[in-house]
Amino acid sequence: MKRKIFLLVLLPLLSFGQANKLVRQALRLPNPQEQIELLDQALELDAKHLDALFYRGIAKYNLEDYDGAILDFTKIIFFEPDADSYYNRGNCKFILEDFEGALFDYEQAVKMDPDLIGAFFNLGNTKLELAKYEEAVKDFTKVIRAFPTDVKSYTQRALAYMELENYKLAFKDYASCILIKPDSESYYNRGVSLLQINYYKEAKTDFYKAINRNRNNTPAYFYLGVSQFLLGEYDASIKSWEVSVDKDNLDYDAHFGMAMAYYYTEDFEKAKTSFNKAKSILSVNSKTDGMNVFRDTYWYVNEKQMFTEMYGKLKNL
Numbered sequence: 001m002k003r004k005i006f007l008l009v010l011l012p013l014l015s016f017g018q019a020n021k022l023v024r025q026a027l028r029l030p031n032p033q034e035q036i037e038l039l040d041q042a043l044e045l046d047a048k049h050l051d052a053l054f055y056r057g058i059a060k061y062n063l064e065d066y067d068g069a070i071l072d073f074t075k076i077i078f079f080e081p082d083a084d085s086y087y088n089r090g091n092c093k094f095i096l097e098d099f100e101g102a103l104f105d106y107e108q109a110v111k112m113d114p115d116l117i118g119a120f121f122n123l124g125n126t127k128l129e130l131a132k133y134e135e136a137v138k139d140f141t142k143v144i145r146a147f148p149t150d151v152k153s154y155t156q157r158a159l160a161y162m163e164l165e166n167y168k169l170a171f172k173d174y175a176s177c178i179l180i181k182p183d184s185e186s187y188y189n190r191g192v193s194l195l196q197i198n199y200y201k202e203a204k205t206d207f208y209k210a211i212n213r214n215r216n217n218t219p220a221y222f223y224l225g226v227s228q229f230l231l232g233e234y235d236a237s238i239k240s241w242e243v244s245v246d247k248d249n250l251d252y253d254a255h256f257g258m259a260m261a262y263y264y265t266e267d268f269e270k271a272k273t274s275f276n277k278a279k280s281i282l283s284v285n286s287k288t289d290g291m292n293v294f295r296d297t298y299w300y301v302n303e304k305q306m307f308t309e310m311y312g313k314l315k316n317l
Contacts, residue, residue, distance in 0.1 A: 019045040023052050032059040050076050057088060066092040083113035090122060099129045117146050124156055128163075136160040151181045155189055162193055184214030191220070195227055196302075203227045218247045222254050225261075226298070234261040252281040253298045260310045263317075272317040 019042040026038035039056040042049055057072035073089035076082070090105030106123040109116055124139030140157035143150055154173045161170035174190040191206030207224035210217050225240035238261045244254035255278035262271035282293045291311055294300045299307040 019049050019052065023049070023055065026055060032062040035059040048079055050080060054085065061088065061092060066096050081112070083109045083116050083119070086112065087116060087119045090119070094122065094126060099126050102126045103130065117143055121153060124160070128156065128160060131163070133160045133163045149180050151177045151186065154180070158193065162196065167197060184210045184217045184220065187213065188217060188220050192223060195223060200227045200230045204231065218244060221247070222251065225254065225257055229257060229261055234264045237261045250281050252278040255281065256294070256297065256299055259314050263310065263313060268317055271314060275314040275317070
């Protein structure tokens with residue numbers, strides 16, 4: 001009888017040991033799907049194996065199965081809540097644009113582990129999405145204090161300052177980015193914000209610098225064209241947008257920009273062609289027609305008055 005009792009105690013220990021072995025084997029595999037298969041086996045042996053749940057959640061995240069990953073992290077949080085599980089579940093929710101849910105998870109993560117700096121960065125990004133700009137500034141500042149050369153945090157804090165219309169501090173942060181890392185992206189980001197406050201000449205200079213540092217920075221060509229167009233340099237803007245559409249022929253914003261520039265240079269045939277090209281690209285996946293096809297474009301969102309006027313002229317060509 002004693003022997004039977006001993007065996008009953010021993011069996012779960014063997015199962016737990018086997019589950020651990022399967023988890024270790026899974027972590028050696030580079031393929032997330034293969035990892036999941038082994039972790040499934042581990043969880044069949046021990047449904048509450050938290051490491052198996054955690055790493056399966058990570059594998060599902062890597063396969064873009066965000067809902068599945070959320071379920072695994074939620075199970076861990078139910079059994080034994082920890083900062084890493086809240087953080088990773090928050091990442092899944094952020095990608096799924098459940099920003100309120102992500103906010104809760106990131107706040108729980110930093111509450112449980114105030115040294116989890118990555119969670120503060122993502123918390124700041126979530127607050128940007130929720131228009132909590134002053135709070136976002138505080139979160140990015142915490143990251144910068146921990147990592148004074150983190151360009152991404154300076155950039156994101158600058159975006160928050162831009163939304164708060166605190167341009168002095170925003171451009172101080174952009175200057176820090178360029179000082180730390182004077183690459184194409186740093187100049188591009190500052191150029192976009194300069195464009196936002198109608199500093200077209202200064203924006204143009206930054207876009208040239210961005211392109212000189214990376215000829216494959218396709219968006220920089222588009223925004224260079226925008227700055228040139230708004231400065232009345234129509235021929236130059238056409239050349240910039242020609243590069244944009246050469247790199248991405250489905251760039252409807254560049255096609256519409258060329259349509260306007262051609263109109264101003266009185267090349268009405270090319271203006272009509274570019275306008276129709278932009279409209280045809282947008283119409284493929286749109287259930288609306290007319291001007292509403294353009295409602296999500298750069299021009300409609302950022303230059304609506306000019307867009308409305310030019311749309312009327314171009315559609316009558």
